[in-house]
Amino acid sequence: NAGVTQTPKFQVLKTGQSMTLQCAQDMNHEYMSWYRQDPGMGLRLIHYSVGAGITDQGEVPNGYNVSRSTTEDFPLRLLSAAPSQTSVYFCASSYSPTYYEQYFGPGTRLTVT
Amino acid sequence: KNEVEQSPQNLTAQEGEFITINCSYSVGISALHWLQQHPGGGIVSLFMLSSGKKKHGRLIATINIQEKHSSLHITASHPRDSAVYICAVKRGGGSEKLVFGKGTKLTVNP
Numbered sequence: 001n002a003g004v005t006q007t008p009k010f011q012v013l014k015t016g017q018s019m020t021l022q023c024a025q026d027m028n029h030e031y032m033s034w035y036r037q038d039p040g041m042g043l044r045l046i047h048y049s050v051g052a053g054i055t056d057q058g059e060v061p062n063g064y065n066v067s068r069s070t071t072e073d074f075p076l077r078l079l080s081a082a083p084s085q086t087s088v089y090f091c092a093s094s095y096s097p098t099y100y101e102q103y104f105g106p107g108t109r110l111t112v113t
Numbered sequence: 114k115n116e117v118e119q120s121p122q123n124l125t126a127q128e129g130e131f132i133t134i135n136c137s138y139s140v141g142i143s144a145l146h147w148l149q150q151h152p153g154g155g156i157v158s159l160f161m162l163s164s165g166k167k168k169h170g171r172l173i174a175t176i177n178i179q180e181k182h183s184s185l186h187i188t189a190s191h192p193r194d195s196a197v198y199i200c201a202v203k204r205g206g207g208s209e210k211l212v213f214g215k216g217t218k219l220t221v222n223p
Contacts, residue, residue: 031209033211035213040215041215042199042213042214042215042216043199043201043213044213045210045211045212048209048210050209056209058210059210088154090156092156096209097144097203097209097210097211098143098144098163098203099144099161099163100161101158101161102146102148102158102201102211103158104148104155104156104157104158106154106155107154107155107156
């Protein structure tokens with residue numbers, strides 16, 4: 001199993017540009033989530049999904065869109081990048097957030113200039 | 114006030130010392146997770162607890178639901194244990210969200 005994969009690992013965007021961060025898992029997990037990690041802030045939930053076709057907002061959803069058309073993939077779209085979106089982004093998956101281990105991707109370091 | 118508070122923020126120890134990292138939370142929960150983030154950035158799950166105690170190698174995690182508190186202990190610490198340790202809780206009820214503490218940075222010196 002590849003586990004949770006994320007692409008790209010690094011990205012530099014100009015303000016106003018859009019892009020999609022890719023996340024895929026091959027463990028047949030229903031629950032997938034996107035987090036951003038900023039210095040001194042800890043991990044903050046952006047969006048999550050409890051299964052294909054079902055998504056919901058986390059703590060910091062503004063400026064981001066998600067969709068879940070398959071169990072395996074959960075892309076995160078930045079609609080119009082802003083410097084405040086400079087961060088490290090992690091995708092995670094599990095059978096559920098309650099009683100099961102969380103698996104994290106390697107992260108994407110995004111810089112918006 | 115954050116729903117999940119960890120202490121200490123930073124911890125420096127000598128190799129071989131017994132380490133304790135604390136996590137307190139202010140909401141009802143159905144599960145608590147301990148995670149480890151390596152200096153290279155990767156995050157791995159260490160434990161999931163809903164009651165009692167779990168042990169894996171030199172790591173022990175405990176939770177006291179009544180006191181809303183969990184501890185992560187490392188026995189015979191080693192420089193390779195140097196990492197950020199993160200506590201996360203899943204709120205009780207219908208919420209499917211995890212809420213994270215800010216992490217405790219542990220440095221173990223040889």
